[in-house]
Amino acid sequence: MFDLTRVLQTLTDALSLGSLYALIAIGYTMVYGVLRLINFAHGEIFMIAMYIVFYGISLFTLPWYVTFTVTILVTALLGTLAERLAYRPLRSAPRISILVSAIGVSYFLQNLATVIFGGRPLNFPQIPLFTDVLTFGDVYIQRLSLIVPIVTAVLLLMLVFLIKRTRTGMAMRAVARDYDASSLMGIDLNRTIAITFFIGSALAGVGAIMWGMKYTRISPTIGSMPGIKCFIAAVLGGIGNTAGAVLGGLMIGFIEIVIVALFPALSGYRDAFAFIVLIVVLLVKPTGLLGEKTTEKV
Amino acid sequence: MNKRVLEVNHATMRFGGLVAVNDLCMHIDHQEIVALIGPNGAGKTTAFNMITGVYTPTSGSVTLNSRSITGLRPDRIAHAGIARTFQNIRLFKSLTVLDNVLIAQHLRLTSSWPAAVLRMPRYRRENEQMYRRAEELLTYMGLWDVRGEIANSLPYGMQRKLEIARALATQPVLLLLDEPAAGMNPAESAELTELIRGIRDRFHLTVLLIEHHMDVVMDISDRIYVLNYGSLIAEGTPAEIQQNEDVIHAYLGGDDDEA
Amino acid sequence: MTKVKKSSMLLSCLLLAALVSLLAYIDGSASSYIVRITRLCAINIVLALSMNLVQGFTGIFSLGHAGFMAIGAYTVALLTIPVAKKETLFMLEPLIAPFNTLTLPFGAALLIGGLLAAALAFLIGLPCLRLRGDYLAIATLGFSEIIRIVITNAQSLTNGAQGLKSIPKTANIWWCYGIALAVLIFISLLISSSFGRALKAIREDEIAAESMGISLLGHKMLSFMLSAFLAGVGGGLYASYIGTIGPDVFQISRTYDILMIVVMGGMGSISGSVVAAFLVTIGQEWLRVLDGPLPFLPFWPENGVSGMRMVVFSILLLIVILFFRNGLFGHREITWSAIGRRLSALAGHHKDGEVKAHE
Numbered sequence: 001m002f003d004l005t006r007v008l009q010t011l012t013d014a015l016s017l018g019s020l021y022a023l024i025a026i027g028y029t030m031v032y033g034v035l036r037l038i039n040f041a042h043g044e045i046f047m048i049a050m051y052i053v054f055y056g057i058s059l060f061t062l063p064w065y066v067t068f069t070v071t072i073l074v075t076a077l078l079g080t081l082a083e084r085l086a087y088r089p090l091r092s093a094p095r096i097s098i099l100v101s102a103i104g105v106s107y108f109l110q111n112l113a114t115v116i117f118g119g120r121p122l123n124f125p126q127i128p129l130f131t132d133v134l135t136f137g138d139v140y141i142q143r144l145s146l147i148v149p150i151v152t153a154v155l156l157l158m159l160v161f162l163i164k165r166t167r168t169g170m171a172m173r174a175v176a177r178d179y180d181a182s183s184l185m186g187i188d189l190n191r192t193i194a195i196t197f198f199i200g201s202a203l204a205g206v207g208a209i210m211w212g213m214k215y216t217r218i219s220p221t222i223g224s225m226p227g228i229k230c231f232i233a234a235v236l237g238g239i240g241n242t243a244g245a246v247l248g249g250l251m252i253g254f255i256e257i258v259i260v261a262l263f264p265a266l267s268g269y270r271d272a273f274a275f276i277v278l279i280v281v282l283l284v285k286p287t288g289l290l291g292e293k294t295t296e297k298v
Numbered sequence: 299m300n301k302r303v304l305e306v307n308h309a310t311m312r313f314g315g316l317v318a319v320n321d322l323c324m325h326i327d328h329q330e331i332v333a334l335i336g337p338n339g340a341g342k343t344t345a346f347n348m349i350t351g352v353y354t355p356t357s358g359s360v361t362l363n364s365r366s367i368t369g370l371r372p373d374r375i376a377h378a379g380i381a382r383t384f385q386n387i388r389l390f391k392s393l394t395v396l397d398n399v400l401i402a403q404h405l406r407l408t409s410s411w412p413a414a415v416l417r418m419p420r421y422r423r424e425n426e427q428m429y430r431r432a433e434e435l436l437t438y439m440g441l442w443d444v445r446g447e448i449a450n451s452l453p454y455g456m457q458r459k460l461e462i463a464r465a466l467a468t469q470p471v472l473l474l475l476d477e478p479a480a481g482m483n484p485a486e487s488a489e490l491t492e493l494i495r496g497i498r499d500r501f502h503l504t505v506l507l508i509e510h511h512m513d514v515v516m517d518i519s520d521r522i523y524v525l526n527y528g529s530l531i532a533e534g535t536p537a538e539i540q541q542n543e544d545v546i547h548a549y550l551g552g553d554d555d556e557a
Numbered sequence: 558m559t560k561v562k563k564s565s566m567l568l569s570c571l572l573l574a575a576l577v578s579l580l581a582y583i584d585g586s587a588s589s590y591i592v593r594i595t596r597l598c599a600i601n602i603v604l605a606l607s608m609n610l611v612q613g614f615t616g617i618f619s620l621g622h623a624g625f626m627a628i629g630a631y632t633v634a635l636l637t638i639p640v641a642k643k644e645t646l647f648m649l650e651p652l653i654a655p656f657n658t659l660t661l662p663f664g665a666a667l668l669i670g671g672l673l674a675a676a677l678a679f680l681i682g683l684p685c686l687r688l689r690g691d692y693l694a695i696a697t698l699g700f701s702e703i704i705r706i707v708i709t710n711a712q713s714l715t716n717g718a719q720g721l722k723s724i725p726k727t728a729n730i731w732w733c734y735g736i737a738l739a740v741l742i743f744i745s746l747l748i749s750s751s752f753g754r755a756l757k758a759i760r761e762d763e764i765a766a767e768s769m770g771i772s773l774l775g776h777k778m779l780s781f782m783l784s785a786f787l788a789g790v791g792g793g794l795y796a797s798y799i800g801t802i803g804p805d806v807f808q809i810s811r812t813y814d815i816l817m818i819v820v821m822g823g824m825g826s827i828s829g830s831v832v833a834a835f836l837v838t839i840g841q842e843w844l845r846v847l848d849g850p851l852p853f854l855p856f857w858p859e860n861g862v863s864g865m866r867m868v869v870f871s872i873l874l875l876i877v878i879l880f881f882r883n884g885l886f887g888h889r890e891i892t893w894s895a896i897g898r899r900l901s902a903l904a905g906h907h908k909d910g911e912v913k914a915h916e
Contacts, residue, residue, distance in 0.1 A: 038691050089879050095690065096618060100820050101878045107813050108871035115864040224809060228702070231695060268710040275699030282692055283684050350768060376770030384768075390761035392888065393754075401758040404751050405770025411779060414750035415743065425751060468770055 005138040010261045016145040016214070018253025019152035023207035024230035025237070025245035026159065027079075027200030033176040033240035034196050036095065040102040041082050043227020044109035045201050049075040049208035050124065050218045051117050057125040064127045072205040079201025080194050088190070106224075113220035121219040124212040131213050148210050155203060156246055163242065168195055176240060225271060232278045238291025247289060252277065301328040302364065303472055303504040304349070304380075309358030311344050311528075318344040320528040322358070326472070331498060331505040333515045335539075336525035337548060342508045343385060345525065346474055349506075350382050351375040362472065377405055381470035383461040385477045385508075391450040395441055395460055398449050399432040402467035431467065438500070439463045439493075455486055459493075466501060473497070475507040479514045487511050491518045516540070524548070565893040576734075584730045592730060593798075598838045599733035600794045603740050605818040605830040607787030612816075613824035614748055615780040616760030618694045620812050621681065624701030625785040626792030627708060627807035628677055629670035633793035634721040634802055635714075636666035642723045650713040663727040667736075667793040674789025675782045677704075686777045698809060709804040720803025728797035736794060740787055744827055747783070756780050760825070817874050823884030828891040833884070844870055 024046060031039045049071050056067030086105045090098040130144045163169035171192040174182040183189045211226065212218055233252045237244025252274050260267045281288065304326040311319040319341040326332045334342050347353045349360055351372040359368040367375050381402075390398050407414075407428075409421035436442040439459050444452060449460060458478060465473055478494070479487040491514055498505055509515045515522065516536040524532040524539060526548040532539060539545055583595050604622070611617045635656045643652050651657065661669070685696045708715045715721070747753050755776050758766040767773050796802050818837045822829030844866035851857045877884065889895075 036691075038695065086875060086879065090882070093882055096824070097878070097882050099618065099691065099694070100816070101875070103813055103816065104871065104875045104878050107810070107817070108868070108875060110810070111864060111867035111871050115862055115868050119864070221808075225702075228695070228698065228809075232699070235692065235695065269706055272703045272706045275696075275703050278699055279684055279696055282688055282696060286688065286692065352764070352768075371772075372764075372767040373770050373772045376768060382768055384765065388762050388765040390758050390765065393757060393761060397754055397757070400751070401754045401766070401771070402769045404755045404758075407751050409751075411747070411750075411752045414752050415746045417746065417750075421750070428751065464769065 006261070008136075008139050009141075010257055012139075012141050012145045014254040014257035015250070016148040016253075017257055018250035019149040020207055020211055020214070020249075021226070021230050021233050021253050022246040022249030023152050023155065023203050023210075024226060025233040025249040026156070026242055027204045028231045029234040029237070029239055029242060029245040030172075030196050030200045032234065034172060034179075034193050035087065035091075035098070037087065037098055037102060038231060039200075040099070040227070041086075041105035041109060042079075042200070042204060042231075043223035043225075044106045044113070045075055045079050045082070045223070046204040046208045046211070046227060047218070047220065047223030048078060048109060048113060049205040050212040050222065051113065053209055053212055054117075054122055054124060054218060057127070064129070068209055071209060072202050075205030075208070076198045076202035079197045079204070083194060083197040088193075110220050110224075117220060119220060121217045124216045124218050126216070127213065130210075142214070144210060144213055148214075151206065151210070152246070155206065156242070159199070159203075159242060162199075168192070172196055229271075229274045232274045235278060235288055236281050238288030241288070241290045244288055244290035302326075303328050303330075303362065304506065305361045305364075306345075306349065307359045307361070309345075309348055309355040309360060311341070311348055311353055312356040317528050319348065319355075319525075322348075322525075322530055324523050324530070324533070326504055326506055329498060329502060329504055330520045331494065331507070331518055333519040333522045334506060334508050334525065335510075335512075335515055335522060340525040341528040342525055343476060344528075346382065346476055346508065349375075350380055350474060373405070376468055376470075379469075379471035380474060381465035381468045381472075382474040383458075383465055383476055383478060385480070387457050387461055389449040389457060389461060389464070392448060394445065395436065395447055395449055395452070396432055396445040398460060398464050399435055399467045400428050402464045403428045403431060403469075405468060435463050435467055454481060458482075458490075462493075462497070466497065466503075470503065472504045472506065475505065475509075477508055477510060479509055479511045482511075484513070487514050490514065494518060561894060568893050573738075580730055580734055594839060594842055596728065596730055596733045596798055598835050599730075599737040600728075600791055600798055601815070601818060601834040601838050602737040602831050603787060603791040603794065604815045605822065605834045606740050606744050606827065607784045607791060608815050609819050609822075609824065609827065609830045610744060610747075610756075610787070611780050611784040612819060613826065613830075614753065614760060615756045615777060617686070617777055617781065618690055619685075619697040619781065619784070620694050620809070620816075621678075621697035621701040621785075622788050622815055623807040623809060623811035624704035625674040625678065625788035626795065626811060627701075627704055627804075628674040629667070629789030629792030630796035630802050630807070631708065631715055631721070632670035632673055632789070633663070633666045633796045634724045636661045636669065637663055637725050637727065637797070638721065638723055639725075646719075646722060647713070647716055649717065649719070652716075653713050656714070663725070663732070663797065667790050670793040671786040671789040674792070675786040678782045678785030679778065682778050682781045686774060686781060698812070701807075701809065701812065705804050705807055708807075715804075718804060720801060720806075722801045724796050724800050724802065726797055726800055728794045733794060733798075736790060740790075741827065741831065748827065752776070752779070757825075819884075821874065821877050821884050823886035823888065825888045826884070826886035826890055828889075829884055829886030832886070832891075840873075841866065841870060 024042070027042050028039060031037055031042070052071045052074055053067055056062045056070060057064060082105050086101045087098055090101055130147060132143050134141050134143055163172060171182070171187045172195070174185070174187055175189060175192050229252060230249065233248035234245045235248070236251060237246065237248030255273050255277060256270050259273060260270055302325055306322055306324045309319060309322045310317065322345055334345060336342055344353065348355045351367070351370050351374065354369045359366055361367065362378050362380060365378065367378050370378070390401060407424055409418065409424055413421045433442065436445055439462065441456065441460060441463060444456065449457065452460065462475070462478065475494070479490050482490060494505060495518065497503060519536055521533065521535060522539045523530060524545050531544045531548060532542045534542070583592060604626070608622055611619050637660060638646070640658060640660060643657060681697065681700045685693055685700070688696055709718055711717070755766070755771045758769065758771060759773060759776055763773060818833045819830055821837060822833030847865040847869055848863050849861040850859060851861065
């Protein structure tokens, strides 16, 4: 049973999947932090990013670095645009309205993608620099599996620096702590929220690029399952907490890969694990692993 | 006449390291009007929340008519006979005035939901009874003419009154009022004082209130409890409290800050 | 007051008679396409009302509807597909007992489907209904997905990804509208009862409702289970309507489809859900033109763009969400007295104060 190569293989798989989840989860947690909104459209933004890469490389045969840059920028702008058009007008409305609006945006983007990109799954372009397989003895590792955790770690460090050390980051923290007070203190809410969406969506773009290379098939509905799982990861770690989102993402990645490795019979149920973990966590510690307790004032 | 209605025994409420209420002991007798006063943050509302089940005391107990209600859920405590109003009015905002008062009688309904859907005879009787009681209460509070208005559209003073009417509709034995005179001018608070007395007499109620308007407190209360930093610092009749050194100190601020 | 009641009763009976004759006409003389759409309207009414009960009236943002529909749909399919058909259907693994030899009448199957969905709602509700707003949304959505995943994997019960075919198309216009009407009456009576008022109180302010003696978990559970029951029945009707089901039919987007009807009609308005069910169902059919060729547009592909109608439809929805926040009806309802008031207002009479006060 205990087989070192298999263990190593499983652990690298888990680490790279977990890092991907973490990248996307950060976007959820940041948006939830400032707006208290589950951005249901985040998964669709992630999906559209994959199509941009597909068109850039497979159709327009642009070099990968150009394509990636364009993808990340367009994705970030798209997320910001969604906020501007569909969430900002509802900011003073009951929270349920904005949640419904987020679902509406996700619905729209999925339908739009079906029309523009077609409903049939496409093959994501392979970029040898990332997708080549390296051999270490009996262990086969795609280069990507090593790149993903490193990219995630670097981006996380940059984000932490931004949040802790810059004025923008300070504004984001202030808005997350007390929305009304921060606007009274002269913080530009619109700008801060727009930046939050920009960064969160850009991270989803990075995640999408790596996800596409790893899983190779893309379709208009591909965003919804990773989207929900990553929101769960954010809740698991404590919503609003960046480090928590990373922890939650890694945990879900490990749980999925390790359980399937140990009990291959359960592989059909893989997508259910995250939900079960979520429900257990919500029952035991509703604020998530690193979340702060909030109670409604009576 | 000297029946104990409420008894709070050594109740303590801790939030993490913070002791919001420390070893609170108090009691209220039948048809008494008792005030709970103290500076902001003294733990008055926390004490209310312990009595009404919003919080479970960390230690100590609460009894109503010698029956323990410690740790019960708020809805069970309402059944047991405690009704309350809220410091920052919590009406059912987008429902009508009448609905607000009808909803508060739902807890006394004995029909099951299928019986209600099928409009069985007993449910019809109970429902009519609810409407009659609502009419009686709203008329008494001077709100019958606005019964069809949306609660949120009422002027502030009427909203406060509606909250009291709604609390009364649950048929409580003990009524808890959290700052009923907040935001009222002297004429309005004088009217409120009369209203509370009237309610007490008419419905044979016992009243516990939190209030900052000292004229109201001194006028209406049979007895007063004073909280400061979560602990009881004094207890007595209005006259006694007015003389109490500790109370004056707490209110005027020994630590030389605001008056 | 009784006079008003009597005349509304009379008007309702007249309306019902008109509706029945209209349906009989459609059933007898309209094209099978029109009949299908008419049936789908009724099914969507059932589903929208069931969702409105939890979301609009109780204020629980549950997104588990597709899951409850799936339970009803699979129950009806397994209990009504003829035994001989089942044998050919389950190729990979045989169907387990008792379903392999059992068939029941459609009505009984619908009822069982609803009850199973309600029973499942009880189990899901126990942990989930304690959660706050968004957490509850994501947890119920999660359960809905788990149901779908289990259906995909339970080969010997559900035939897995292959799905179930040859479901008898018993759900004709009379079944669909009979059930829709029953559900409409049921929800109206429930909402106007003391229990309905308690549910609305929970929607308005949970803390105040609990302090007024309303058991939050008890009433939320009631609403959640009833809603799941109705969603199960709606799902069963839907299965019989389309004849073929598989796990893909009950994706999250099914829940969103119903949510959009509820939002468009107005959360907390029964009339709104009914009207919006018609508007959305028929509107989606009208929008089909958009999928075809649009010769008046320059550069438009000659054979049209398939899926265009869904894009336009989702834009329309977003417009409703953004600019008509409360949907078509908000919390309002169409009642005879409201119509009468409108009419007399149009005629220049003003007797507002008299009618306003009475619910």
